[in-house]
Structure formats: C-alpha cells, structure tokens
Amino acid sequence: MTDHVEVTGRGAHHVVPDLVIVRARVQCDARDVASALTESSNRTAAALQAAADHGVEARDRRTDDVGIHPRHDQNGRKVIGYTAYQAFRLTVRDRDRVGDLLQALAGAAGDALAVDGIEMGADQTDEAVxxxxxxxxxxxxxxxxRFAGLAGAELGKVLHIREGGADDHTPRPMMARMADFAGSMPIEGGTQAISTTVTVRWELT
Structure with a gap:
C-alpha cells in the first residue's frame, strides 16, 4: 500500500450580507383542536399574503414548523383549550422594505404574530462556495x-479528496457581528462567511 497522509482542512469565504431573514410565527388559542388549527392557518395565510403584497417572492416565503399542544388549568390537570402555531421564514431582498413588511404582517395576523428573529444573510453564490x-x-x-515533514517525506499527488470531512460540513453561512437596522432594531450583519471542510489524501514520496 502506498504511504499517504490524510487531513481535513477548514476554509471560509467572507461575503457582504445583502439579505434580511425574518423568522416569525403565528400562535392561536381556542377551546378545541380544530378551531385552534383553523385560526392559526387562516392568520398564517393572511400574513404570507401580506408578505407577497410587499414584494416577498414565492421562493422567499417558507413555512418551517407547525404544531398544537393542550393548555391546562392552574392545577395542571384539566385541559382548558389548545394552542396551535405555525412558524414561517421570509427572505427580504430589499432591506429598506423590512419595516413596512413587519407592520403589514402585524396588521394581517394581529396579536397572534410573534417575530422570533431578524438577521442578515447572503446568497451562497458559486463564487463564494x-x-x-x-x-x-x-x-x-x-x-x-507539516505532517509529511515530521515523517521525513514530501507530498506527492492527491489520491483522494472529498468535501465534508470529519465534521461532515457542507458550505454553509456563519453569522457574525451585530449591526443596526432601521428603527434601531438589532440584526445580524457586518461580516458573513460561507464555510466548509475538505478531506484530502496525499501520496507521500
């Protein structure tokens, strides 16, 4: 068998974030399951329609999670109702429109709306990857x-290379420092890195 060395390298390509990611959910209470689910579904549909009306394209509107759980009385014994929720994620490509979008979402979903997070993001372009x-x-x-030097050898040809490596990473965005957003609302911004790992096997000569 040919002598070889195999190592995993880690790398990142920094990009300027140009997207705003809004993570929100609609949560509704009702006395029975069907009513809670129906109300949550209707308000979520209204919120997503409001997003569409404010320029968020279909590819940038994504529902993430849906669920329902019972609500109990103060003693924790009797079920007094149910809470249904629907989470969704919006990618906003025009940063200046986020403020108006949030107002539209609140108007459509009412007090059932909760905004879980707002952060900057960037497309994973071919160049960045x-x-x-x-x-x-x-x-x-x-x-x-370095390893070859310790063994008194030199690197020869590449025998094998794969993306992922020990940590099984694929190109993914890594959020960075906080930045200010319209209305002094903090969101993730500044620097963003597309990161990955590769595992490479070299022949030793």
Missing part, C-alpha cells in the same frame, strides 16, 4: 505538509 473550498484545500495542504 468555490472560495470556501479553495481555502479549505489550502488549509489541508499546509497541514499535510
């Missing part, structure tokens, strides 16, 4: 070079 892979490969090469 390629940059992260290149950085990860270079990190792996430097590590492998």
């Amino acid at each position: 390629a940059g992260a892979r290149d950085a990860a490969f270079e990190d792996a090469r430097l590590r492998a070079t």
